[in-house]
Amino acid sequence: MRYTAAALTDRGRKRPTNEDAFGFSVEHGVYVVCDGMGGAAAGEIASSLAVDEILRHLAKDREPGTPLPALAENAVCAANEAVYSRAQRNQRLHGMGTTLVSLVVEERRAWVFNVGDSRAYRLRNGRLVQVTLDHSLVEEQVRMGRLTEAEALRSPLRNVITRALGTQNCVTPDSFELGTEAGDLFLLCSDGLTREIADPAIESILTSDVSLEDRCSRLIEAAKKAGGHDNITCILVQAA
Ligand code: CA
Numbered sequence: 001m002r003y004t005a006a007a008l009t010d011r012g013r014k015r016p017t018n019e020d021a022f023g024f025s026v027e028h029g030v031y032v033v034c035d036g037m038g039g040a041a042a043g044e045i046a047s048s049l050a051v052d053e054i055l056r057h058l059a060k061d062r063e064p065g066t067p068l069p070a071l072a073e074n075a076v077c078a079a080n081e082a083v084y085s086r087a088q089r090n091q092r093l094h095g096m097g098t099t100l101v102s103l104v105v106e107e108r109r110a111w112v113f114n115v116g117d118s119r120a121y122r123l124r125n126g127r128l129v130q131v132t133l134d135h136s137l138v139e140e141q142v143r144m145g146r147l148t149e150a151e152a153l154r155s156p157l158r159n160v161i162t163r164a165l166g167t168q169n170c171v172t173p174d175s176f177e178l179g180t181e182a183g184d185l186f187l188l189c190s191d192g193l194t195r196e197i198a199d200p201a202i203e204s205i206l207t208s209d210v211s212l213e214d215r216c217s218r219l220i221e222a223a224k225k226a227g228g229h230d231n232i233t234c235i236l237v238q239a240a
Contacts (some may be wrong), residue, residue, distance in 0.1 A: 002239070003239055006215070008216040009022055009234075010232045012192055013227070017044060018034065018231045020035050022034070024055075024188070028058060029106055030055065030072075030102070032055070034101075035047060038097075042199035046097055050083055050166065055080045055095075057071065058075050068111065073175070076102070077171070079100065079165060083098060083165060092136070096138055098120065098164065099114075100114065101114040101188050103188055109180060110178045112132060115177050117135060117136040120186065125182070126207050128199055139157045153195065155206070181240065186237070192223060192230035196222070
């Protein structure tokens with residue numbers, strides 16, 4: 001199985017800075033999106049620290065021989081520790097954190113790890129399916145049947161996430177193991193995309209017959225056209 005990827009991030013139309021970060025290594029089969037939070041520049045620091053740490057463990061300094069899922073879980077722990085300890089050492093960064101969604105692939109297998117409300121999707125045979133479940137207050141209420149999706153989008157509590165990386169000394173990500181087929185297309189993205197455009201619009205862009213780079217641009221343009229209230233980041237990973 002061969003994988004190709006494209007990625008793009010954009011400040012959006014309302015925010016003065018971009019607190020999202022992303023990184024990937026096609027060679028090592030690792031892809032990550034983080035959406036930082038915290039005052040001053042803390043959000044940017046948290047998200048980029050987490051991305052760097054994931055890539056360090058799963059690409060740059062990867063230990064050969066260790067099974068990939070175990071390695072990835074260690075990497076998430078290390079990323080959490082890096083953000084948390086940096087925040088502990090510096091009063092200005094206190095309380096910073098980040099979401100994380102990461103895809104790791106090896107031959108015909110893929111694993112997704114997530115903390116917070118950044119999402120992973122898989123498009124197969126033209127159909128888009130969300131892989132991750134948001135760790136957010138309103139999405140948890142939607143899953144319990146207490147709110148509709150429409151109410152969740154309008155809720156004043158929609159920004160409250162129930163799990164974040166770096167805000168406590170330990171974090172447990174959700175993990176999903178998936179089989180990969182030729183033609184599968186994975187999307188990792190921050191909520192700046194999914195709050196602005198609904199899944200059917202994402203599906204129609206992902207199924208368009210243009211390059212992965214152009215599909216990334218179209219996703220970002222659609223989110224900006226819909227308001228662009230937040231930073232927007234997407235990574236597309238195609239199996240062939
Ligand atoms: Ca965001």
